Amino acid sequence: MASVFQSLPSESLRMQTNKTEWILFPSIYFGGLFPHLTYLRQQNRAMLRGPLTDYHDRRIINAYMLGLSAAECAISMEERDVISCRQHFSACVRESSFREASLPIKVMHYVIDNFHSSRTFHTFNHPSNDVMWHVVRQFLALLGLSMSVERPPVNQYLNDVTAAISLEMAEAVGLKFVDDEYSSHGVTIPRISLIEQFFRLYDSVADFPALCSANPAPNLGAPD
Template identity: 35%
Template structure:
């Protein structure tokens, strides 16, 4: 039985679970998610890699020091390394963003770590919830412009890894949304990526697409996708709502909840200004500069 570890972001846990369920000849050694690696657990990660025959990983740059991809390959030349990109495609979610906090971490809210920049813009400019609701239901030509930019960026990331993922995402997208947020893919996408990993390793991938868990590993927060995007692409599906798992969050209530949250944060405009480079749709910050 081959031992493997997965060095990746939040996608690592679900991938490990799918391998454990469908690949009895592989034994996964669990490691911390890459964004949770600290000086305290860094040695544990290295020891896990030392025990493993196979390392499935996302590209890790010099900031990871001895855990960078280059350092690991140099230190463990006999291991089999297979790279895949962070399964990320923002083109379907131009309005979605994190808000990084000065003290570290992200601002939590009604959509867990995610924020809708249209709501941010309307709040900062003292527009009513009804005006904001109208904005969220209308089409913005910038949404399509960002889709094209994001697609180009994602295809570029594919060229730097062993396992490209955008072909899978675009194929799944022809039938239904392939992601719940820009970095939370469906179980189908995760498994199809693993099928390619197994093929590259010379292993037989079981026919498991129809046997995947009904509960989506990364489906806790499900973001709306502006209608203009599937409409312009000639797709039959629409995803006009936000939800937590299967529970819909009506837009009017969501706006009210975010307005309340933001009103209780004295330095909220400054936080938005610090995060401006993350916003794909423009947020009017001029009078806060």
């Protein structure tokens, strides 16, 4: 993380103060429900931004690389590989749980208890208000304080992009809700329109295949 936050990772902060007590909590990240969601970093490491801000869908990328039309891409996104989705989900649970195992504040037990019935993450690094509330409660408890507000706000803080949870993933992990379209601030983005916007973006990128080759599938713990 030091390469991202430069002088502000927790190791550096420890060296800049004489405080002996620290409360550490994990990066609130879980990619288990989003096997297709990814970043595309350009050569200068800046994100390639598009209709979903920093996020891209590998199904759309693959369709573009194959020369499919937007309509053909939309159809291909309905294909299902339930076994791979289940394996991806399990691997992400293990990785995210391992990363927080030694920390006093934890997230994954709450996610596992609640992901079947409600959205716990909008994208792999944007948790729902409920998840953040759970973290705040633990933080306050460690300080000997109590939460003065009973429940989190209804309006989501981090839903500028809400990633689709594919039907194959919903089937793989037994979700009790369907949410297989992308949305922005709660407004659904029509699938064909989204694909067309991405295709136009990729048309504008010089040597897009090289960019894709430089962006292999991300690891399960967190994007680099």
